[in-house]
Amino acid sequence: MRGKTMVAKIAKQEITLNLPRRPTTVERYLKIVKFALGRNRDVEAVAKHFGCSPATVLNAIRAFGVTYDQVRRRRTLPQLKIAEEYIKLERRLSERDQKIVEMYNSPEAPTLEQIGRAFGLTRQRVHQILKKAKALGVKLVERKTxxxxxxxxxxxxxxxxxxxxxxxxxxxxxxxxxxxxxxxxxxxxxxxxxxxxxxxxxxxxxxxSERLIQAIKLYNSDPAVSAWKLGRMLGYKNLPGIFCELEKRGLGYLLRPRSRRMAGRRRAAQSGTVIDAKQAFRKRRAGK
The missing domain is CATH 1.10.10.10 (Winged helix-like DNA-binding domain superfamily/Winged helix DNA-binding domain)
Incomplete structure (x- = not known):
């Protein structure tokens, strides 16, 4: 059983506690052990009361480092206090979780995906952290659609x-x-x-990107500057390629057309009617 192994000194004896990682599972194990303490009941009866299998009851008892016979004979176990303290420690929010809650409650109101990208988490994990914080009594901003x-x-x-x-x-x-x-x-x-x-x-x-908007404005305001030069000024590797992608997406009207000569070359290149200079020279030579 995977979990967090703890060694506690109880009555000058070292007892190993193999508690699960999730606090909710530890709480469930606590309920099972407390119900079985000092009661002469079979494992099947305890399992039937909690709606689980007998193996789950035995796993809960083994997690506290005792046997089922010891639980039936005793009325209290000092290991229970250690488990309760462990739950309190695990229930507290870490520094990262507190930052996530602060970011969620900020006036910018970022989405769960944006918060996850900032902390390297998934959207589902951020949702679990916020749910945990709400269970602990932390106030979260209500977002009404x-x-x-x-x-x-x-x-x-x-x-x-x-x-x-x-x-x-x-x-x-x-x-x-x-x-x-x-x-x-x-x-x-x-x-x-x-x-x-x-x-x-x-x-x-x-x-x-605010930088792309700035590039579009500069491209439209100064017709003498080419897209390549403008891309170098703003730190783009392939600004003409980005402008071509805008035209494919139907946003080419944002770019002011350049001179007719340049526009004619661009249309010819798109239609595929431009002939290479070597091919044109060969045709003229063959015609003579």
Whole structure:
């Protein structure tokens, strides 16, 4: 049985306790042992009372370093106090768990996935830690999801989002939440409802990187600077490739087209009509 091995000195004797790792399992074992103390009952009767198998009862008794006959003869066991102290220690929140609770209660209201990425945990593990903190009496911020059938025309937050889109059309969702002083998940919910109605452009709140938005603005403001040079200035390895990906996703309208000569070359390259210089020279030579 895997667990935490503890050696305790009781009445000048060293007794090995092989307690499970989970505090809930230790609590269950405590209940089984306390119920069987000083009572002349069979293992099957104890198992039937708790709705478990006889093997579980025997495992609970072995975890405290005693036999079933010793439990039936005695009314108390000093090992129980050690197990109760162990439960109290395991029930306390560690420094990492306290930081997770603080991050969850912060005004930014990050999601469980974002918290997990910050601490290298999964979303399910973060949920378990928050559930444990709530069981210990720690107050957690209640996140109420907005009603499904809310009226967009009467929603003040939706009006502020539409006004902000007219002022600055290129913003990340984090920037929108900071401007509106609202949690990110609330802004995310309202943006999806507005986009479903076609009231908000697709690119508004689409980007996560503020650096990419800066690159788009600089590319549109200075036509003399190429995408390669701009990428080197901002630390991108392949900014033209990112712009091509934007065009594939239907966001090419954000990039201002360059001169007609460059645009014509780009269209020809996309259609596949550009002929290599060597091939053109060979055709001319063959024609003569």
């Amino acid at each position: 907005p009603p499904e059938g809310h009226w967009i025309e009467r929603c003040q937050l939706c009006k502020r989002i539409l006004q902000l889109q007219q002022e600055e059309p290129l913003l990340t969702r984090r920037q929108i939440a900071a401007r509106l002083n609202a949690p990110i998940w609330v802004v995310h919910w309202h943006l999806n409802r507005l986009k479903a109605r076609g009231l908000v452009e697709r690119h508004f709140g689409y980007f996560r």
